[in-house]
Amino acid sequence: MKILFTLLLALIAFTGTIQAQKTYATRNGKISFISTDDDDIQAVNNEVTSRLAAAGDISFSLLMKGFRFESQEMQDHFNNTYLESDKYPRADFKGSILNNREVNYAKNGFYPVTVKGVLTIHGVSQEMTTKGELTIKDGKPGVMAKFRITLEQFHITGGLLKAITKGVNITVDCHY
């Protein structure tokens, strides 16, 4: 009886560990941004790679040249003048979900989360924290978050005296 109980306990602990080791991934997450000053300046990237571990670690990587603007001219300016994408082709975020204990990855639902980590754009790294929403549907997670950054934070000036926009509102929308 004791052996059975111990075995059962071990099995529960083991499955718990397996759950904690599970990693979800996507290569086609969506991240978009829009200027806080000028609605015309907005773009979407549909080739975002993201990994989410049930243990709470979360990361995003994208290629700057993957941002598509309505205007080709604006897209070229964005890459050549502002983000210097040939020099800094990628933007990355690496962090963790602070309240991950509150998320039940096995149960459908909406979980408000706080994510903290390091965001690197244009070769500059900044620590940041943002609120977001983690959704579990049929065993699959999805994350959604909105936050704002300023161009100054990441030294994006385009060599101009006056910035084209002060900041941008970023929306993250990934389904794993």
Add this chain to the structure above:
Amino acid sequence: MKRWVRILLIVMAVLLLGGGSYVYYIWNKPHRDVTQEKGIDISAQQLYDEFKANEAAANKKYLNKAVQLNGEVGDVSVNQDSSVVVNFKTNDPIFVINCTFKTSPGVLKAGDHIVFKGICTGYIPDNDVVINEGVLVK
């Protein structure tokens, strides 16, 4: 009206028209169309090998260029904006060439050998090379 005033007005009108046309052209610059460009012929495996060996050299060769990729379809999916996405296999179990179609390629399935032409946007280490705005060549 004095003659010189008339000439000045004509010159100004021409400049304005010219300037206006230029601005109009720039504002409405068409998006790149890979069907109008010659793509660099390469296999999925080769592209992976080159980026893995030397990202800087591979970027110089392929970043922002039209690439005509041949390879085996690993999986087919649809992204959030309803575009078809194909991941080409490489000999690495995780690494793929992630290819998004601009125009619908029709029905594709894992195992198909196809040729895809698109614009290379770069490399995410231990993960994928990304090509988008693509079309099915065959």
